[in-house]
Amino acid sequence: MSDQIKFIVDNLNKEPFRKNYNLITFDSLEPMQLLQILNDVLAEIDPKQVVDIREEMPEQTAKRMLSLLGILKYKPPGNATDMSTFRQGLVIGSKPVIYPVLHWLLQRTNELKKRAYLARFLIKLEVPSEFLQDETVADTNKQYEDLMEAFKTLHKECEQLKTSGFSTAEIRRVETVQNHQRMLKIARQLRVEKEREEFLAQQKQEQKNQLFHAVQRLQRIQNQLKSMRYAAADAKPESLMKRLEEEIKFNSYMVTEKFPKELENKKKELHFLQKVVSEPAMGHSDLLELESKINEINTQINQLIEKKMMRNEPIEGKLSLYRQQASIISRKKEAKAEELQEAKEKLANLEREVSVKTNQTREFDGTEVLKGDEFKRYVSKLRSKSTVFKKKHQIIAEFKAEFGLLQRTEELLKQRHENIQHQLQTIEEKKGISGYSYTQEELERVSALKSEVDEMKGRTLDDMSEMVKKLNSLVSEKKSALAPVIKELRQLRQKCQELTQECDEKKSQYDSCAAGLESNRSKLEQEVRGLREECLQEESSYHYINCMIKNLEVQLHRATDEMKAYVSSDQQEKRKAIREQYTKNIAEQENLGKKLREKQKAVRESHGPNMxxxxxxxxxxxxxxxKKQCFLKQQSQTSIGQVIQEGGEDRLIL
Structure with a gap:
């Protein structure tokens, strides 16, 4: 075991870990720190495993590590074949479980890196047979399998090319080629340029990503600036102060009341889950026992409630009423705070969508998106235009219908006129005066045109004289009507200049006040941000210290139980001590070994005679x-002789 720990410490002190441990400091590590070291080693093998253990649930950590160890084909040693024991030891950071894993991983890191890399592409996804009946799914699955096989062959070829080197004969063959030095120089330059091209492409992609993030950040800042300008367009210092006070009240409520309650609930839930995890696995009988206990406690609670209702104390009833009202108000307050938070998030999302749509429309036609009153005026203008369009469209439809009717009437009249003209021409031909009606019509048309032109000339002169008179009268009327208006306009222009000057002064005062409030708001936001970061740091340190305390309590509890059992005078209690159990197991194993050695001795002594x-x-x-074969052969020969003898007798009879 000491050699194993020494090997682990030596490898952890080297690249790429550089932990700077010794045997004492490594052996004194806490379970959480030991799990983090195991996770760092796994992250070196598979970069996807880079996780902070403190930010992950123990079950998720165990599941992730077990899946990767299964891919790497790790087999627990003889004393950890039970997977539940191995899993539990991995969850709590047990040294007898983690030390062998670290020793196995550090022995073959390069080999495991290769295996983890290949596992991403060679672990086949099993598709159920009922899904493979679909042609699309079946074709996709077949393509997936073909790509996997192609990857296998390409990887083998790549490995062969890596391991294979050029022989001296091939190098000498290259030297016989003319200008081989120049070709080698050109090939070297080509390789350098390709590497430089790859580096520049990578750098270009990084710059594109940085530009994309910078553009997004610029859009967010522009949207914030627009929203702040829009909010401050019609605002006054009093309204800004009121809004800031409301935001401060809301933030103080979230920090002092809502977040601590949620944090306390999460802590309770975490404590309960840790308690559940630390307990051993339960069977069906344990569950039945717990259910019976729960039923007993529920009956006791119901009895206590009935007793309290039978007492019917009025003071307690009033207090319960007030408590109920207070709890209802607090729940309403929490619900409104959550609704406000959701509304803020929804508003932020909508603002982002609006900014995206604005950029799209700006790129599409280069126009700005209307906002506020401008958009309302634009909508009202569109409505008025739509009503006018509908009326005009209806009038056009009526005109089209009337035009169609008149066109049909004209066609009928033309057809009728042609028939009459044809009849008239036949009559003129019969009377011998053909062309008379055409000449008569031309003379009438010319005379009508002359009379119309004369009438139009006279009417035009009369109209022009009347129009001049009307225009002169209108000009004189407009002059007399506009004289007082012009006087009022002069006074209003002077007043407008005074108001504009006053507006500029007020605007400068407002800008200075808004700048001061903006600086105060930025200071408050910075303080809130610092307090949040401090709260997060304190929360993480609290979780870490709480986990350490729990582990120490468990170890202390085990140590005290062991000491009580070992010091106890009761022999039955003393037998429960781990030391006594280990001593008993050692004695049993020694007796078993003695018997096996005796058995081995007996087997060795009887081995020669037995062989x-x-x-x-x-x-x-x-x-x-x-003998059996000889007997069977003799039997077969006698039977053949009998058959031959019987055949000869038959031939003699014939």
Whole structure:
């Protein structure tokens, strides 16, 4: 055991661990620290195992470590074949369980790294047969198996290439080629440039990631700035102070009341779970016994409640009423605080979504997204436009219907006119005056056009003279109506200049006050952030100290029980001591060893005669087998002779 610990300490002090332990300090490590060291060794083999043990539940730690040890094909030693015992020892950080694991891992670290790397690609996922009936799933599974086989072959080829080297004959063959020095130099430069290209590609990817994170951070800061400007647009110093007081009250309530209660509940739950984990495995009889105890306690509680109700004390009833009201108010307060917290988180999520959508729209068409009153005005404008559009669309539909009707009427009238013209032409041809109706129509049309032009000229001159008169009268009326308005406008312009100057002064005062409040708010946020970090540090140290205390209490309890049992005068109690049990086991094993040695001596003494007797028995069996074969051969020859003799007699008779 000492050689094993020395080997572990020597390897932990080397690269990459550099723990700087000696035998005494390593042996005095606590179970939690020992588990952390085991986890560090496993993380060196598989980088996915980098976890802080204090931030993980014991069951999850044991499950994760057992799964990796199973992949690495670790087999517990002879005294830990029981997996439940091994699992429990791994959970509590038992030295007899962890020391062999560390010794086994540190002996073959490079081999296990390779095995852990291959396990990520070669552990096959078993798909149920009912899912493989689907063609898509079956094809995907087959492709997965083909890729796994291809990976196996490629890995073998890679390993062979790593282990294989160039022979001297191949090197000499290269030297016979012309300009081989120049080719080697070019190949060396090519390799250097490829390595530089890979390094630059990696650096480019890192810079892209940094740029992406910086852009995201800039967007978040811009959104915060916009929200703060929007919140401070219509705000006054009094409203800002009131808002800050409400936030301080809410934060103080969360820090002083809500978070301590939740922390206390989590501690109680953790204590209960640790108590459950520390207890040994329970059978069916233990569960039945616990159920019976629970039923008895429930009956006692019901009896006590009935007695209290029978007393019917009025003071206690009033107090219970007030307590009930206080508990209801506290629950409502907690519920509202949770709702406020959820609303804040929801608001933050919505703001992030709005920022993303804003950036998308800005990239799409380069326009800004409307907010607040501008968006309301835009919506109202759209509504008015939509109503106008609907009316115009209805009018257009009516016009289209009327146009279709008129077009059909025109077609009918044209068809009727063509028929009449055709009849008129036939009549003119019969009378010998063809073309008369066409000439008459042209003369009437020209005369009508001349009369219309003359009438239009006269109407235009009259309209123009009337329009000039109306415009002159309108101009004089507008001048007389606008004279008092212009006077009022001059006074209002002077007043507007005074108000603008006063507004600028008030705005400068507001900016100075807002800057002071902003500095105070940043100081308060910094103090709250520091207090939160201090609270988290104290909480982690509390959990660590609590775990250490529990482990020490368990060890102290075991030591006191051992001392009581060892010092006790009662022989039956003394037999329960671990020392007595170990002494008894040692005596039994010594007696068993003595008997086995005696048996070994007897076997050695009788080995020669027994071997001689066994050889004689094998010779006897061989002799009997030979006699059996001879007898069977003689029997077969006699039967053949009889058959031949019977056949000859038959031929003589014939």
């Amino acid at each position: 001689k007797q066994a050889k004689m028995w094998r010779d006897f069996e061989q002799l009997m087998e030979c």
